[in-house]
Amino acid sequence: MTDLLTTEDYKAIAAGLTFPTLAFIDGGFRPALSGKTFTTTNPATGEPLAEIAACGPEDVDLAVTAARAAFEDGRWSKLHPGERKETLLRLAALMQEHARELAVLESLDAGKTIFDCETVDVPETIHVIKWHAELIDKIYDQVSPASDNHIAMVVREPVGVVGLVLPWNFPLLMLAWKIGPALAAGCSVVLKPAGETTLTTLRVAELAAKAGLPAGVLNIVTGSGSQVGEPLGRHTDVDMVSFTGSTATGRRFLTYSADSNLKEVVLELGGKNPCIVLDDAEDLDAVAAHVVNGAFWNMGQNCSAGSRLIVQRGIKDRLLEKVRAEAAGWQVGDPLDPSIRVGALISQSHFQKVSSYLEAARSEMVLMGGKVVSEGFIEPTIVETGRDSRLAVEEIFGPILTVIAVDSFEEAIAVANDTEYGLAASIFSANGKRALRGARALRAGTVTVNSFGEGDVTTPFGGYKQSGFGGRDNSIHAHDQYTQLKTIWLDLTDNAAAGLD
Numbered sequence: 077m078t079d080l081l082t083t084e085d086y087k088a089i090a091a092g093l094t095f096p097t098l099a100f101i102d103g104g105f106r107p108a109l110s111g112k113t114f115t116t117t118n119p120a121t122g123e124p125l126a127e128i129a130a131c132g133p134e135d136v137d138l139a140v141t142a143a144r145a146a147f148e149d150g151r152w153s154k155l156h157p158g159e160r161k162e163t164l165l166r167l168a169a170l171m172q173e174h175a176r177e178l179a180v181l182e183s184l185d186a187g188k189t190i191f192d193c194e195t196v197d198v199p200e201t202i203h204v205i206k207w208h209a210e211l212i213d214k215i216y217d218q219v220s221p222a223s224d225n226h227i228a229m230v231v232r233e234p235v236g237v238v239g240l241v242l243p244w245n246f247p248l249l250m251l252a253w254k255i256g257p258a259l260a261a262g263c264s265v266v267l268k269p270a271g272e273t274t275l276t277t278l279r280v281a282e283l284a285a286k287a288g289l290p291a292g293v294l295n296i297v298t299g300s301g302s303q304v305g306e307p308l309g310r311h312t313d314v315d316m317v318s319f320t321g322s323t324a325t326g327r328r329f330l331t332y333s334a335d336s337n338l339k340e341v342v343l344e345l346g347g348k349n350p351c352i353v354l355d356d357a358e359d360l361d362a363v364a365a366h367v368v369n370g371a372f373w374n375m376g377q378n379c380s381a382g383s384r385l386i387v388q389r390g391i392k393d394r395l396l397e398k399v400r401a402e403a404a405g406w407q408v409g410d411p412l413d414p415s416i417r418v419g420a421l422i423s424q425s426h427f428q429k430v431s432s433y434l435e436a437a438r439s440e441m442v443l444m445g446g447k448v449v450s451e452g453f454i455e456p457t458i459v460e461t462g463r464d465s466r467l468a469v470e471e472i473f474g475p476i477l478t479v480i481a482v483d484s485f486e487e488a489i490a491v492a493n494d495t496e497y498g499l500a501a502s503i504f505s506a507n508g509k510r511a512l513r514g515a516r517a518l519r520a521g522t523v524t525v526n527s528f529g530e531g532d533v534t535t536p537f538g539g540y541k542q543s544g545f546g547g548r549d550n551s552i553h554a555h556d557q558y559t560q561l562k563t564i565w566l567d568l569t570d571n572a573a574a575g576l577d
């Protein structure tokens with residue numbers, strides 16, 4: 077477990093940081109070809125942090141050309157997997173050396189609490205890079221059943237140049253979820269961080285170069301969705317795109333692909349994830365801790381947030397009392413204060429969007445919170461609604477938990493599945509059979525029983541329905557995104573013996 081510092085120590089580290097500001101293309105930092113920049117701000121203070129290169133389609137072209145050259149000449153793609161492993165392990169080691177700096181940078185840039193950055197985001201990011209590095213020289217190809225005169229090999233090959241488009245809610249962790257398997261597999265990468273959160277991504281690119289990653293293999297193109305994301309999605313020399321973000325933008329990538337070169341597209345999208353508590357659930361203190369963590373972790377800005385609490389009436393009042401008590405311990409405030417659990421929302425526009433749901437909550441039953449603390453900060457809020465309320469249906473992506481009371485197991489499952497999303501779910505019951513029946517009936521990519529979570533690097537992560545498309549992040553299955561299967565048939569017939577010569 078990381079030893080946390082004091083707020084003053086973190087502020088001193090923050091004051092001493094220099095910020096990377098340029099795009100990283102073909103092994104070097106460079107401004108946008110247009111010379112344009114945009115301002116990145118600290119969500120907690122609204123103050124500018126740095127001027128970042130505002131790249132455009134011409135920079136995307138440059139990055140794709142560099143990635144293609146690197147891929148084709150094999151400087152990375154054709155290395156022995158063990159050599160790629162060693163380079164990625166050096167990257168992980170350098171990130172570990174710079175862990176504290178990365179945590180402070182992430183907190184400043186994203187408004188995330190230093191507590192989360194130090195204890196989850198940074199260590200988990202390093203762990204994910206290491207895991208994929210360690211995996212890559214242990215994956216075997218296959219030989220398929222064939223006659224004695226044939227050998228049929230099924231081999232995995234890196235898919236080529238991949239476009240990785242990231243969200244702002246877990247800048248480092250999503251980076252690791254994508255570059256870990258993509259680089260391990262031998263792909264060349266053109267990565268677009270979210271405009272709100274570029275700083276840690278650029279720092280990792282610098283560390284990757286220091287670790288010995290060849291030029292052109294990892295390119296970071298900073299800028300907006302329309303100027304960088306769309307040209308990347310439409311580029312005819314990009315072989316696949318892996319995207320995490322909103323369902324609306326994810327949908328666009330399918331259009332980009334259809335309109336260009338039919339590149340493969342993997343989408344990890346939104347969620348409105350149910351957390352079911354049945355009336356036989358035990359240890360309500362533990363249940364409440366999971367409910368609160370699921371709803372309010374990262375200010376609720378989490379695609380797998382447990383944002384809908386579906387609770388059986390028999391247990392509702394007792395559970396809600398404990399949930400309120402637990403949530404009361406989640407203090408809102410300065411993200412660099414290590415005792416703070418709820419930091420700043422990512423941006424002013426997002427803050428306004430989430431605030432509009434607080435307005436909507438006024439016509440429902442507000443059980444806790446419901447107020448803005450200050451610009452950018454919203455207190456943990458719990459609202460009881462009907463199952464069709466806007467608050468119970470739409471992805472809010474803020475610290476607002478909706479409670480829906482139900483009468484039976486069957487109703488709980490029906491309400492849980494009554495959504496266009498299907499990313500994650502959890503179910504609490506002391507009856508193992510019932511819990512497992514629920515887990516099987518829930519239409520979601522990840523279901524946790526008697527806990528809230530999204531699994532870890534060893535388990536696939538992705539969604540059913542409009543929460544996902546085309547593949548999974550994490551686990552060995554993530555490598556399916558970044559590899560093609562090739563079949564190679566060998567005919568061993570002895571033509572001379574068979575009289576065929």
Ligand SMILES: NC(=O)C1=CN([C@@H]2O[C@H](COP(=O)(O)OP(=O)(O)OC[C@H]3O[C@@H](n4cnc5c(N)ncnc54)[C@H](O)[C@@H]3O)[C@@H](O)[C@H]2O)C=CC1
Pocket residue numbers: 241242243244245268269270271299300301302304305306309320321322323325326328344345346347378379426471472473
């Ligand atoms: N599944 C998830 O983890 C996330 C879900 N969201 C949801 O999306 C809502 C809106 O947040 P945004 O930041 O606007 O998400 P977004 O999906 O628009 O942004 C994600 C990434 O896509 C890029 N992008 C935006 N427009 C694009 C376009 N037209 N073509 C190509 N790339 C584009 C962005 O620059 C960013 O890098 C949030 O309120 C939340 O509900 C947001 C971030 C992450």
Ligand code: BAL
Pocket residue numbers: 243245246250320321377378379380530
């Ligand atoms: N919770 C990890 C994936 C995401 O929120 O984008």
